[in-house]
Amino acid sequence: MFADYYNYWVAIILMMLGFYIVISDANLIKKIIGLSIFQTSVFILFISMSKVEGGTAPILAEGITTYSNPLPHVLILTAIVVSVATTALGLAIIARIYREYGTVDENIIHDQDEEDEDNNEATG
Amino acid sequence: MNKKRSLILREACNLIVPAVLLYALYVQFHGDYGPGGGFQAGVIFAAAIILYALVYGRKKTQKIFPASLVRYLISIGLLLYAGVGVASLFMGGNYLDYNVLAHNPQHGQHLGIFLIELGVGITVAAVMIMIFYMLDEYAD
Amino acid sequence: MLTQHLAVLQVVVPLISAPLCALLPLAGSENKLGNKLAWLFATLVSLTTFIIALLIAKEVSDHGVISYQLGGWAPPWGIEYRIDHLSAYILLIVSAIACITMLAAQKSVEKEIAHEKISLFYSAFLLCLTGLLGVVVTGDAFNIFVFLEISSLSSYVLIALGNDRKALTASYQYLIMGTIGATFILIGIGLLYMLTGTLNIVDLQQRIPELLSSRTLHAAFAFFTVGISLKLALLPLHLWLPNAYAYAPSMITVFLSATATKVSLYILFRFFFGLFSNEITFEEFHLDKILIPLSILAILIASSVAVFQNNIKRMFAYSSVAQIGYMTLGIGLATKSGSIAGMLHLFNHAIIKGGLFLAMACIVFRTGSVQLSNFAGLGKRMPWTMAAILLLGLGLIGVPFTAGFISKWYLLIAALEQNNWLAATVIVGGSLLAVMYIWKIIEHAYFKIPISSASEGQVISEAPFTMLIPLWILVAANFYFGVNTSFSYGFANTAINTLFQ
Amino acid sequence: MDIQTILDISLLTLLAVTAVILLRLQNLLAAVLLSGIYSLLSAALFVSLDAVDVAFTEAAVGAGLTTVLLLGAIAITGREQSVTRHSKLLPIAVTTVTAAALIYGTLDMPKFGDPMAPIHTYVAPRYIEMSGEEIGIPNIVTSVLASYRSYDTLGEVTVVFTAAIGVMLLLGGLRKPKNKEKNE
Numbered sequence: 001m002f003a004d005y006y007n008y009w010v011a012i013i014l015m016m017l018g019f020y021i022v023i024s025d026a027n028l029i030k031k032i033i034g035l036s037i038f039q040t041s042v043f044i045l046f047i048s049m050s051k052v053e054g055g056t057a058p059i060l061a062e063g064i065t066t067y068s069n070p071l072p073h074v075l076i077l078t079a080i081v082v083s084v085a086t087t088a089l090g091l092a093i094i095a096r097i098y099r100e101y102g103t104v105d106e107n108i109i110h111d112q113d114e115e116d117e118d119n120n121e122a123t124g
Numbered sequence: 125m126n127k128k129r130s131l132i133l134r135e136a137c138n139l140i141v142p143a144v145l146l147y148a149l150y151v152q153f154h155g156d157y158g159p160g161g162g163f164q165a166g167v168i169f170a171a172a173i174i175l176y177a178l179v180y181g182r183k184k185t186q187k188i189f190p191a192s193l194v195r196y197l198i199s200i201g202l203l204l205y206a207g208v209g210v211a212s213l214f215m216g217g218n219y220l221d222y223n224v225l226a227h228n229p230q231h232g233q234h235l236g237i238f239l240i241e242l243g244v245g246i247t248v249a250a251v252m253i254m255i256f257y258m259l260d261e262y263a264d
Numbered sequence: 265m266l267t268q269h270l271a272v273l274q275v276v277v278p279l280i281s282a283p284l285c286a287l288l289p290l291a292g293s294e295n296k297l298g299n300k301l302a303w304l305f306a307t308l309v310s311l312t313t314f315i316i317a318l319l320i321a322k323e324v325s326d327h328g329v330i331s332y333q334l335g336g337w338a339p340p341w342g343i344e345y346r347i348d349h350l351s352a353y354i355l356l357i358v359s360a361i362a363c364i365t366m367l368a369a370q371k372s373v374e375k376e377i378a379h380e381k382i383s384l385f386y387s388a389f390l391l392c393l394t395g396l397l398g399v400v401v402t403g404d405a406f407n408i409f410v411f412l413e414i415s416s417l418s419s420y421v422l423i424a425l426g427n428d429r430k431a432l433t434a435s436y437q438y439l440i441m442g443t444i445g446a447t448f449i450l451i452g453i454g455l456l457y458m459l460t461g462t463l464n465i466v467d468l469q470q471r472i473p474e475l476l477s478s479r480t481l482h483a484a485f486a487f488f489t490v491g492i493s494l495k496l497a498l499l500p501l502h503l504w505l506p507n508a509y510a511y512a513p514s515m516i517t518v519f520l521s522a523t524a525t526k527v528s529l530y531i532l533f534r535f536f537f538g539l540f541s542n543e544i545t546f547e548e549f550h551l552d553k554i555l556i557p558l559s560i561l562a563i564l565i566a567s568s569v570a571v572f573q574n575n576i577k578r579m580f581a582y583s584s585v586a587q588i589g590y591m592t593l594g595i596g597l598a599t600k601s602g603s604i605a606g607m608l609h610l611f612n613h614a615i616i617k618g619g620l621f622l623a624m625a626c627i628v629f630r631t632g633s634v635q636l637s638n639f640a641g642l643g644k645r646m647p648w649t650m651a652a653i654l655l656l657g658l659g660l661i662g663v664p665f666t667a668g669f670i671s672k673w674y675l676l677i678a679a680l681e682q683n684n685w686l687a688a689t690v691i692v693g694g695s696l697l698a699v700m701y702i703w704k705i706i707e708h709a710y711f712k713i714p715i716s717s718a719s720e721g722q723v724i725s726e727a728p729f730t731m732l733i734p735l736w737i738l739v740a741a742n743f744y745f746g747v748n749t750s751f752s753y754g755f756a757n758t759a760i761n762t763l764f765q
Numbered sequence: 766m767d768i769q770t771i772l773d774i775s776l777l778t779l780l781a782v783t784a785v786i787l788l789r790l791q792n793l794l795a796a797v798l799l800s801g802i803y804s805l806l807s808a809a810l811f812v813s814l815d816a817v818d819v820a821f822t823e824a825a826v827g828a829g830l831t832t833v834l835l836l837g838a839i840a841i842t843g844r845e846q847s848v849t850r851h852s853k854l855l856p857i858a859v860t861t862v863t864a865a866a867l868i869y870g871t872l873d874m875p876k877f878g879d880p881m882a883p884i885h886t887y888v889a890p891r892y893i894e895m896s897g898e899e900i901g902i903p904n905i906v907t908s909v910l911a912s913y914r915s916y917d918t919l920g921e922v923t924v925v926f927t928a929a930i931g932v933m934l935l936l937g938g939l940r941k942p943k944n945k946e947k948n949e
Contacts, residue, residue, distance in 0.1 A: 003877075005876070005877060007777065008874060010780070011777075012864055012868060014777075015864075015867070017785065018784065019859075019863065020788065020860045021788055023855075023856045023859060024851075027793065029838055029839060032835070033796055036800060037784055037803060040803065040807050043819070044810060044811075047810075047811050047814050047816045047819060049875075051815060051877065052879075057816070057817045058893065058905040058906055059903050059905065060896075060903040060905060061903070067815075068816070070893070070909050071888065071892065071909060073816045073818055073819050074910045074914055076819050077819055077910060078910075078918065080822050080827070081822075081921045082924050084830060085928035086928075087835075088928045088931075089928050089931045091838040092932045094838060095841050096935055096936070
């Protein structure tokens with residue numbers, strides 16, 4: 001049982017560690033790091049399923065008959081690119097947030113927004 | 125970034141950057157046979173340029189790769205890729221059907237893959253360089 | 265030659281136009297002509313996609329499902345584009361709203377977006393349109409993920425361009441929640457693929473019934489549902505939506521409110537009834553046990569919160585969360601008539617909410633504010649805009665002869681068919697709450713005298729015709745589809761019937 | 766246990782250790798570097814799982830590019846630390862439920878490496894058996910990526926393009942004075 005699934009189980013634990021960072025950490029950059037850990041671990045899940053026992057990398061060669069499955073590799077190549085594009089965009093937004101708020105701490109930003117809101121109510 | 129860097133750093137950069145650029149081209153055109161392809165090549169190519177910019181400064185790099193040129197290349201790579209698909213439409217195939225691009229299907233496939241990988245490489249390299257320019261300019 | 269390629273052109277035309285728009289001569293300069301050119305270009309592209317969508321709808325009505333093999337590879341080895349009635353219906357909505365948005369956009373965008381960025385802004389808009397259309401036409405599960413991310417990434421950017429700094433935090437929050445959603449969807453796709461070996465939706469549909477006892481399938485279903493619900497902003501996963509809609513540039517709110525969540529809802533329909541089936545979703549997995557309570561809570565909570573908002577864009581945004589609840593309630597009823605009503609509400613709500621946010625764009629264009637207090641006296645100063653808000657508000661409430669009435673009526677009947685009195689009461693109760701928040705606006709606009717200091721120095725005048733005409737097209741549509749339902753109901757009916765087969 | 770399994774287990778363990786340290790780290794710079802190490806380790810794991818193309822990309826993108834971007838970002842924002850005020854109960858509950866759902870899902874999965882798993886017997890064999898003839902290049906991943914599923918790749922390039930447009934829109938041209946005032 002353990003030998004059959006340990007790859008998947010560890011991948012799941014890794015995913016959850018990343019996921020936990022995303023939803024619990026107050027630092028905006030740390031959240032992005034968590035997101036990238038989360039996604040990379042999902043890639044591990046996909047690549048684990050592509051493995052065939054006794055297979056080799058899916059590059060055609062003489063005398064080899066068993067290859068690992070190329071399709072998950074292709075999907076994950078695409079997903080990696082999507083992931084880095086998201087990271088780049090997220091960091092650009094963070095850079096702007098830092099300029100406007102002077103912080104990358106979710107809580108402080110939240111406090112500043114509340115103050116704005118109160119001022120709005122008072123003057124509006 | 126414009127501080128004078130030590131001679132050693134610049135000499136090392138002069139050696140490394142051309143080698144990395146060559147390697148990027150190898151990865152770009154060798155993706156049919158081994159691991160690699162447009163995306164990885166684009167990233168490596170951009171890495172070389174970014175290394176150059178870190179050593180010699182962004183301004184000097186932008187004399188060789190001006191931001192306006194990079195901005196054009198971002199679009200051109202994607203257009204090249206999508207354009208291959210349009211070409212197959214006009215040559216009687218479905219979108220991105222490479223078989224119709226040349227007189228026999230296998231040549232068509234080779235041509236199609238070569239062109240789209242090139243498109244991927246151009247866009248990815250240009251995008252990475254552009255993001256670096258933007259971040260660097262913003263940090264100033 | 266081009267007719268057989270309609271399916272792919274629907275997506276490829278805006279896809280190619282996006283880089284072209286970024287390349288336009290004069291683009292990126294402060295040149296006004298260049299910016300007009302970019303707007304004209306994006307408008308023509310949107311019109312073209314609308315025409316293609318019309319042709320596709322006709323083709324589907326006449327000859328049934330369109331299947332298109334990308335790259336000439338037969339599915340399941342290649343990616344298939346597959347358009348049935350349901351896809352054609354959503355394509356029409358998305359492309360029509362894109363047209364209306366673009367027709368009205370020019371002046372508003374020029375005022376809200378820095379001039380040197382306008383061509384890039386339109387380019388990002390076209391990318392968003394590409395992504396949304398791409399999700400709807402594709403018949404491949406992984407391809408949905410890719411195009412969903414194109415539309416999401418461009419939405420994050422477009423929202424962040426709002427003038428208030430809160431637009432940035434709203435966009436960031438959306439990015440985090442949206443990416444978590446996308447990753448959940450990716451996990452769901454991975455698990456489904458693992459069980460079946462295929463990514464083609466039709467192929468998956470045929471293989472799923474024999475796997476019903478598989479616990480992996482249950483997990484795949486759960487992850488897919490949660491992932492889509494995040495993108496859909498189904499309560500309690502709606503937290504990103506109110507701020508994103510409230511602080512985005514006006515025209516972006518118009519477009520996204522009428523299309524983005526609708527496309528997510530389309531995926532939900534496709535997934536529950538196309539990929540799985542009505543029987544599996546409700547009789548095996550008992551989704552209604554969760555979906556109905558959540559929908560009811562969405563309607564009640566979001567509508568109540570809307571009543572207390574003083575930022576009107578936020579008010580309408582909360583109202584959107586409530587309306588999404590109506591649509592998922594229709595799905596949750598697990599009957600054909602429920603789903604048809606949900607689909608019909610999707611159609612009508614796109615018109616009404618698109619119109620209301622467009623009216624807000626007019627008000628922001630003239631007054632620069634979305635606060636309730638600012639509405640005092642607007643009934644006289646901007647009579648056409650305020651009349652549009654009033655009439656569209658009637659639609660939102662569901663007064664007879666408006667589009668909103670039709671869909672709520674069908675929803676009510678569907679709920680009563682199931683003897684679900686709770687749902688029926690909530691449908692009516694939600695409308696009463698809508699009366700309360702719409703009244704709040706009307707009262708301020710028509711019966712409050714403006715505080716003199718607010719209007720000093722500038723006289724507020726009616727919005728320009730370029731914005732009023734698209735707005736009134738939507739108002740007219742609100743009444744047209746409130747009286748003549750042969751298209752809106754007829755097409756939704758066929759769409760759901762073919763989907764349920 | 767053969768070498769392959771031992772390598773697998775040790776890499777996965779290292780990944781888990783890295784992630785746990787990362788979770789507890791207070792220093793942002795160290796966190797960025799560790800996330801680079803995490804990517805490198807997963808690239809190594811991908812090689813051992815026969816996914817050489819993915820490993821190459823993960824190393825170049827995850828370990829290289831993402832790290833550079835993150836370093837650039839903290840150069841702008843500083844390494845300031847945040848103290849979490851919220852209770853950790855909700856995040857712990859959410860991750861536990863999610864993990865439980867996934868673990869439950871693994872129980873009926875095909876076994877790891879099983880050559881008879883559905884994904885190895887349906888669709889994919891065609892790529893392995895026919896791509897040599899139909900496409901004519903040895904790297905099957907390239908064949909699938911650039912031809913059989915080339916439309917996905919077009920979408921992927923579009924995503925990259927979108928990110929570039931986004932970064933230009935967000936960070937470009939900020940130093941020019943704003944030509945309009947925000948109205949309140």
